[in-house]
Amino acid sequence: xxxxxxxxxxxxxxxxxxxxxxxxxxxxxxxxxxxxxxxxxxxxxxxxxxxxxxxxxxxxxxxxxxxxxxxxxxxxxxxxxxxxxxxxxxxxxxxxxxxxxxxxxxxxxxxxxxxxx
Amino acid sequence: xxxxxxxxxxxxxxxxxxxxxxxxxxxxxxxxxxxxxxxxxxxxxxxxxxxxxxxxxxxxxxxxxxxxxxxxxxxxxxxxxxxxxxxxxxxxxxxxxxxxxxxxxxxxxxxxxx
Numbered sequence: 424x425x426x427x428x429x430x431x432x433x434x435x436x437x438x439x440x441x442x443x444x445x446x447x448x449x450x451x452x453x454x455x456x457x458x459x460x461x462x463x464x465x466x467x468x469x470x471x472x473x474x475x476x477x478x479x480x481x482x483x484x485x486x487x488x489x490x491x492x493x494x495x496x497x498x499x500x501x502x503x504x505x506x507x508x509x510x511x512x513x514x515x516x517x518x519x520x521x522x523x524x525x526x527x528x529x530x531x532x533x534x535x536x537x538x539x540x
Numbered sequence: 541x542x543x544x545x546x547x548x549x550x551x552x553x554x555x556x557x558x559x560x561x562x563x564x565x566x567x568x569x570x571x572x573x574x575x576x577x578x579x580x581x582x583x584x585x586x587x588x589x590x591x592x593x594x595x596x597x598x599x600x601x602x603x604x605x606x607x608x609x610x611x612x613x614x615x616x617x618x619x620x621x622x623x624x625x626x627x628x629x630x631x632x633x634x635x636x637x638x639x640x641x642x643x644x645x646x647x648x649x650x651x652x653x654x
Contacts, residue, residue, distance in 0.1 A: 469645075530583045533580075
C-alpha cells in the first residue's frame with residue numbers, strides 16, 4: 424500500500440506565483456519523520472526539511488514554508504513568489520520507527536514543478 | 541568539501557553484462573543506501589548497510605549485489621539477473637540508520653542497457 428501520496432503529478436506556474444505541493448501519508452506509528460527533497464534537472468536529491476511527528480509547528484525558511492497537520496495526515500509544502508530556479512521534482516518521504524522499517528525512507532511519486540518566466 | 545560522489549555519471553551496458561556503480565562518501569556516516577528511480581516514480585530502496593561488512597536487502601534487491609568493505613564505500617553491482625536495469629541509481633548516506641537520521645544523496649548514475 425502506498426504510504427506517501429503526492430496527488431499532483433505536475434504543477435505549472437508563472438514566476439512570482441505561489442505554489443503549494445500536497446503530501447498525504449499513512450502510518451500507524453506514533454513516532455515518525457517526514458521529509459521533503461528537491462530533485463533539480465541535474466538529478467541529485469537535495470534535502471529541504473525533516474519534521475518529527477511530535478512537532479506540529481509550521482516552519483518557514485526563506486520562500487519555503489511547510490504546514491504539518493497530524494489530524495489530516497498531511498505535510499504540505501508552499502513555495503512563495505516562485506522563481507525559475509524552483510523548477511524541479513519535489514518528493515515527500517516518510518520514515519517510521521517500527522522494528523521492521525528501521526527508518527527506511529518511503530517516497531511519494533513526486534510532483535514536477537514548472538516555473539515559467 | 542564533504543559529500544557523496546557517484547561514478548560514472550552515465551553508464552551503458554550490453555545485455556548479459558554485470559556492471560558496478562561506485563559510491564563514496566567522506567561524511568564519516570555509518571549508514572549507506574542504494575535507491576533506484578524509474579521515470580515518473582519515487583525512489584525504491586535496493587540495499588542498505590548500517591555498518592562495515594554488513595548489509596541488508598531493501599524492497600527490490602533481486603538482481604543486485606553490494607559490498608561494504610570500507611566505511612566510505614558502498615559499490616552496487618547490477619547483475620545480468622536484473623531483468624530491467626535501465627534506471628537512475630542514487631546512493632545516500634546518513635549518520636546512523638534510523639528514523640531520526642536524514643539521508644543525503646549523491647548525484648546519481650544513469651544506467652542504460654543497450
